[in-house]
Amino acid sequence: KTKFEAGKKYKVRLLVKKWGSVKIEFDEINFEIKSAKIILSKIERCDVEKFKYHKTTFRPWDDELKKAKLNGFGEVLFINENDELLEGAISNLVIEKNGRRFTPPIELGILNGCYRKYLLDNKLCSEKRLTLTDLKNADKIIFCNSVRKEILVDEIIEKI
Structure with missing residues (x-):
């Protein structure tokens, strides 16, 4: 694609390289997706300190998402070594229980996504450590x- x-x-990605070169990428957005089935990742999330909390091109978990999409899944959910829920490869996780919404806390090394931050700032969600039982x-x-924005999960498969 060369033009809009x-x-x-479209979603637009601006990539700035270490030495200042710039690349612009764009993809059309499919807003028809309202729900998806997800799979729990077989691997624990990468715990490389300098890559936590920031959106970078160092994303080894993208391979998990590619495999998931090839098998008909819309997203992959990562957990840590304590079986705490973290986030998806391209999304933040929100769980609703009894009318209240929860998302994993930022100190677990998740990306503080813009929409997640919006939910927290507007008191539409609160942080809480979440487990597979909560899921x-x-x-x-x-x-x-x-x-x-929000994609409802309609099916979860635990590690195929």
């Missing part, structure tokens, strides 16, 4: 990001 088409919506007992499981 009128009437369509199984949730009334709703939602993945969110600034591009698609």
Whole structure:
């Protein structure tokens, strides 16, 4: 693709290299996706300190997402060595229980996504350490990001 088409919506990525070179990428956004099935990752999330909390191109978990998408999944959910829920490859996790929404705390090394921050800043969600039990007992499981906002999870597969 080399140009935008009128009437369509796109996400734009600006990449700045170490030495200052700039690259711009864009992809059309599919807003028709309202729900997705997810899979729990077989690997624990990368724990490289300098890459926590920031969106970078160092994203070894993207391979997990590619494998998941090839098998019909919309997202992959990562957990840590304590079986605490973290986030998806391209989304933050929100769990709803009894009308209240929760998302994992930032100190677990997750990205503080823009939409996640919006939910927290507007008191629509609060931070809480979440486990697989919380996932199984949730009334709703939602993945969110600034591009698609909220995607409802309609099926979870534990590690195929």
